[in-house]
Amino acid sequence: MQQPNQISPHVLIFPLPLQGPVNCMLKLAELLCLHQIHVTFLNTEHVQNRLRLHTDTETYFKKYEKCFSFRTVPDGLPEDNPRTGSQIPALLKGLDEVAVPLLREMVTSGELGTESERPLTCIIADGIFTFAVGIAREIGVTLLYFDTISPCGFWTYFCLPKLIEAGELPFKDDDLDVIIKNVPGMEGIIRRRDLPSFCRTKDLNDRIIQLVLKEDEHIPLAQGLIFNTFQELEAPVLAQMLNISPNIYAVGPLHTHAKTRLGEETGVLSERSSSIWKEDRTCISWLDAQPLKSVVYVSIGSLAVMTKDQLLEIWHGLVNSGSRFLWVRRPGSIEGLDDKFEIPLELSQGTKERGCIVDWAPQEEVLSHPSVGGFLTHSGWNSTLESIVEGKPMICWPYFVDQQVNSRYVEEVWKIGLDMKDTCERSIVEKKVREVMDLKKDVFWERARNMAQLAKESVSEGGSSFQDLNRLVEDIKSKYM
Numbered sequence: 001m002q003q004p005n006q007i008s009p010h011v012l013i014f015p016l017p018l019q020g021p022v023n024c025m026l027k028l029a030e031l032l033c034l035h036q037i038h039v040t041f042l043n044t045e046h047v048q049n050r051l052r053l054h055t056d057t058e059t060y061f062k063k064y065e066k067c068f069s070f071r072t073v074p075d076g077l078p079e080d081n082p083r084t085g086s087q088i089p090a091l092l093k094g095l096d097e098v099a100v101p102l103l104r105e106m107v108t109s110g111e112l113g114t115e116s117e118r119p120l121t122c123i124i125a126d127g128i129f130t131f132a133v134g135i136a137r138e139i140g141v142t143l144l145y146f147d148t149i150s151p152c153g154f155w156t157y158f159c160l161p162k163l164i165e166a167g168e169l170p171f172k173d174d175d176l177d178v179i180i181k182n183v184p185g186m187e188g189i190i191r192r193r194d195l196p197s198f199c200r201t202k203d204l205n206d207r208i209i210q211l212v213l214k215e216d217e218h219i220p221l222a223q224g225l226i227f228n229t230f231q232e233l234e235a236p237v238l239a240q241m242l243n244i245s246p247n248i249y250a251v252g253p254l255h256t257h258a259k260t261r262l263g264e265e266t267g268v269l270s271e272r273s274s275s276i277w278k279e280d281r282t283c284i285s286w287l288d289a290q291p292l293k294s295v296v297y298v299s300i301g302s303l304a305v306m307t308k309d310q311l312l313e314i315w316h317g318l319v320n321s322g323s324r325f326l327w328v329r330r331p332g333s334i335e336g337l338d339d340k341f342e343i344p345l346e347l348s349q350g351t352k353e354r355g356c357i358v359d360w361a362p363q364e365e366v367l368s369h370p371s372v373g374g375f376l377t378h379s380g381w382n383s384t385l386e387s388i389v390e391g392k393p394m395i396c397w398p399y400f401v402d403q404q405v406n407s408r409y410v411e412e413v414w415k416i417g418l419d420m421k422d423t424c425e426r427s428i429v430e431k432k433v434r435e436v437m438d439l440k441k442d443v444f445w446e447r448a449r450n451m452a453q454l455a456k457e458s459v460s461e462g463g464s465s466f467q468d469l470n471r472l473v474e475d476i477k478s479k480y481m
């Protein structure tokens with residue numbers, strides 16, 4: 001066992017076992033390793049098996065052998081559970097019942113326990129993991145919460161008790177355009193429809209609402225909060241966060257941050273995939289053959305689903321817009337679509353001439369491709385940041401959690417795209433695609449380019465995220481030991 005003065009920093013990172021959080025926490029892990037901080041990355045068996053199957057992430061991290069290791073726990077769900085957005089409450093329950101007891105044992109008496117060769121000094125956990133407070137206290141280590149959703153979305157979560165107290169929640173009627181008053185810093189910006197979709201319930205005992213309220217109570221108990229964003233993008237919201245925690249670290253966009261800091265080296269994870277689906281790279285050669293800025297990239301991420309009707313509305317809209325499109329249709333993401341489904345005749349010609357459809361794409365590479373001129377997105381936070389960094393304007397069709405807030409910010413605050421929320425009609429899809437790809441292309445491109453520049457500067461030497469990462473590293477090495 002190490003003597004106290006020999007203890008070296010050892011962080012346990014535990015992401016919510018979903019594609020987005022795993023992606024960005026792996027990038028944070030790599031950045032910490034680069035600064036000689038030992039990281040144990042806790043994945044669920046399901047995620048780890050899929051990483052093993054579809055990427056070389058596990059092999060890749062072998063290069064950090066001395067300071068990085070993976071550990072796994074089961075997630076408590078049957079293997080055939082689709083683990084889509086609607087399954088998140090079940091996933092959290094499974095983790096609580098099955099993974100948490102194993103984790104507790106691992107960090108108390110087990111291989112990462114206080115008597116082990118390299119005891120933990122810090123836990124970085126997803127903000128929804130309220131159990132982390134008890135575990136960190138039990139073993140006497142620092143807890144930093146890393147909420148991988150957007151800070152603007154997170155802030156609306158955090159203001160939920162305030163909204164309830166002020167009588168703004170539940171909504172008193174069905175008018176979704178009423179302006180929200182009790183989210184400090186967002187006055188005049190968000191309407192009822194821009195709050196996370198779970199706020200639309202009439203029942204405050206709703207499972208998700210209760211989970212978020214519990215999260216709100218636990219968040220201030222951590223010693224600090226990490227966010228995947230940069231000051232220049234969300235300064236007013238980040239300023240509000242200082243009311244919850246004195247230690248706020250805005251270290252994003254993490255995928256660019258990792259690429260920048262590790263740029264000299266070959267084989268940076270950020271340039272590799274940490275995908276849990278098999279990427280279809282044929283779309284890159286298809287993009288290579290398309291004209292500059294001519295393609296709308298369409299994806300609803302790893303959790304969202306759409307109905308068959310919505311599929312057809314979006315499809316007609318895309319074909320009618322005359323634009324070329326690369327569309328990711330993740331298996332299982334269209335409800336009720338069976339083997340008998342045939343491409344409608346009126347769509348087949350346009351799709352054949354101007355479309356490419358794949359199961360899963362190397363998204364960061366796609367977004368950086370010169371042929372891509374816009375992104376029709378579900379406004380997941382990773383997708384939003386990836387688009388911002390590449391300077392690609394967005395057409396937003398949010399699905400759940402922070403996505404309603406993100407899409408509002410894209411249109412109303414950052415003005416780098418259009419928000420299509422709560423509508424899914426072919427004429428609207430066509431109109432928005434035409435505006436972004438053609439009619440207002442120059443204005444959107446100019447603004448998106450400026451934002452991309454700010455994002456890149458923030459992770460360059462001396463930039464805001466660069467400095468926050470240094471502060472995080474120093475604090476983990478000293479203040480939090």
Ligand code: UDP
Binds near residue numbers: 018021023380
């Ligand atoms: N992604 C990908 N290929 C795809 C679609 C998505 O690699 O075809 C990645 C994308 O780059 C992002 C993540 O999956 O990093 C999705 O995260 P996001 O937060 O945008 O949405 P979520 O899936 O959590 O709803």
